Amino acid sequence: MAGTVSKLAAPRPAALPAPSSSLRSTALAFAPSARRFRVSLSGRARSPVIAMASGKEGNGAATKRTTLHDLYELQGQSPWYDNLCRPVTDLLPYIANGVRGVTSNPTKAISSSNAYDDQFKQLISAGKDAESAYWELVIKDIQDACKLFEPIYDQTDGADGYVSVEVSPRLANDTQGTVEAAKWLHKVVNRPNVYIKIPATAECVPSIREVIANGISVNVTLIFSIARYEAVIDAYLDGLEASGLSDLSRVTSVASFFVSRVDSLIDKMLEKTGTPEALALRGKAAVAQAKLANQLYLKKFSGPRWEALVKKGAKKQRLLWASTSVKNPAYADTLYVDPLIGPDTVSTMPDQALEAFIDHGTVSRTIDANVSEAEGIYSALGKLGINWDEVGTQLELEGVDSFKGSFDSLLTSLQEKGNALKPATL
Numbered sequence: 001m002a003g004t005v006s007k008l009a010a011p012r013p014a015a016l017p018a019p020s021s022s023l024r025s026t027a028l029a030f031a032p033s034a035r036r037f038r039v040s041l042s043g044r045a046r047s048p049v050i051a052m053a054s055g056k057e058g059n060g061a062a063t064k065r066t067t068l069h070d071l072y073e074l075q076g077q078s079p080w081y082d083n084l085c086r087p088v089t090d091l092l093p094y095i096a097n098g099v100r101g102v103t104s105n106p107t108k109a110i111s112s113s114n115a116y117d118d119q120f121k122q123l124i125s126a127g128k129d130a131e132s133a134y135w136e137l138v139i140k141d142i143q144d145a146c147k148l149f150e151p152i153y154d155q156t157d158g159a160d161g162y163v164s165v166e167v168s169p170r171l172a173n174d175t176q177g178t179v180e181a182a183k184w185l186h187k188v189v190n191r192p193n194v195y196i197k198i199p200a201t202a203e204c205v206p207s208i209r210e211v212i213a214n215g216i217s218v219n220v221t222l223i224f225s226i227a228r229y230e231a232v233i234d235a236y237l238d239g240l241e242a243s244g245l246s247d248l249s250r251v252t253s254v255a256s257f258f259v260s261r262v263d264s265l266i267d268k269m270l271e272k273t274g275t276p277e278a279l280a281l282r283g284k285a286a287v288a289q290a291k292l293a294n295q296l297y298l299k300k301f302s303g304p305r306w307e308a309l310v311k312k313g314a315k316k317q318r319l320l321w322a323s324t325s326v327k328n329p330a331y332a333d334t335l336y337v338d339p340l341i342g343p344d345t346v347s348t349m350p351d352q353a354l355e356a357f358i359d360h361g362t363v364s365r366t367i368d369a370n371v372s373e374a375e376g377i378y379s380a381l382g383k384l385g386i387n388w389d390e391v392g393t394q395l396e397l398e399g400v401d402s403f404k405g406s407f408d409s410l411l412t413s414l415q416e417k418g419n420a421l422k423p424a425t426l
């Protein structure tokens with residue numbers, strides 16, 4: 001059973017094109033009852049969706065229309081897939097089922113799969129060191145994925161159909177290093193629909209401004225608080241203004257606001273407080289803050305300053321909901337998707353969230369519903385001692401540390417693997 005479309009759903013905006021028929025021809029019949037994740041030949045956990053896409057269970061039937069198509073066509077929200085790994089052609093059925101962009105985590109992809117082994121061996125044999133080899137593996141995936149999403153990018157005149165790749169997490173506190181890395185990555189990937197991912201750390205907010213000013217499209221990641229989100233929007237606006245470009249239509253950006261991690265941390269704090277009032281607010285902080293972020297977006301992308309940029313073709317920096325998979329099994333599995341639906345937004349979902357939404361998500365405009373309730377929750381949490389800026393700082397530190405940690409450990413393991421290969425191959 002596909003998810004239901006709300007009777008209140010707005011009519012499809014005329015400007016939004018239907019999914020490409022060529023993309024939709026890929027066979028996939030989603031089976032909501034097929035909950036088991038399988039292990040593919042590459043060793044990576046695959047969802048039933050992917051298994052069918054590989055042809056092992058596909059029946060060659062026409063693509064089934066899903067709630068993902070409704071999400072975009074009825075509500076103007078772009079569903080993206082929060083997972084990019086080899087073979088990149090595994091993305092085709094996702095695209096056919098309504099996915100319109102992809103966020104990547106190369107460290108996770110490479111460390112959990114043996115599909116990179118052959119290219120890695122070739123690179124080491126050719127004399128590359130482990131870190132150069134890492135970037136070549138990443139760049140190949142990103143270029144291949146960009147090609148798959150190019151039709152969406154073209155159909156939407158550069159508004160959608162992006163593939164996002166991060167600069168080295170080791171640079172998360174290095175303003176100029178991040179600028180140089182972003183320029184390099186943009187140049188070597190050399191695709192119009194790549195987003196260079198830069199973290200919203202205090203040090204990298206100026207990098208965002210600089211990279212945008214250089215005409216490079218950016219996915220700003222690791223945003224956890226309203227205060228930092230406002231600084232990110234300002235960096236985007238400043239960068240557009242500083243660019244000197246007469247046509248701003250090809251410099252775009254998404255602001256990745258992390259959702260579930262906010263609840264994970266605040267829930268713990270509320271449990272520590274332990275009062276009935278505190279306990280009643282568990283599972284409510286993340287969505288409330290996200291709704292308020294959207295209010296800020298509406299305010300900042302309006303008025304004379306923004307209108308002057310629109311005259312030069314500027315596109316709004318869309319809010320992208322990240323960290324959308326539910327961490328507390330007691331919560332509804334679409335908790336971080338259903339209440340955050342609205343126009344000109346993106347929701348990037350890993351397999352579990354994507355499948356839950358296809359199966360029983362509700363397509364209805366929710367992002368600007370119950371805003372005063374969200375304000376009430378935000379302020380009640382403040383009165384209970386939750387300091388939103390401190391929550392943002394803690395989550396940012398944890399996020400940066402975790403990305404750096406996995407990057408470092410992958411590079412160590414690639415170095416060991418490379419050293420082990422050398423005697424046999426050189």
Ligand SMILES: O=C[C@H](O)COP(=O)(O)O
Nearest residue numbers: 082261322323324325348
């Ligand atoms: O979209 C964001 C990242 O993939 C992180 O998600 P996560 O908070 O579920 O780890």
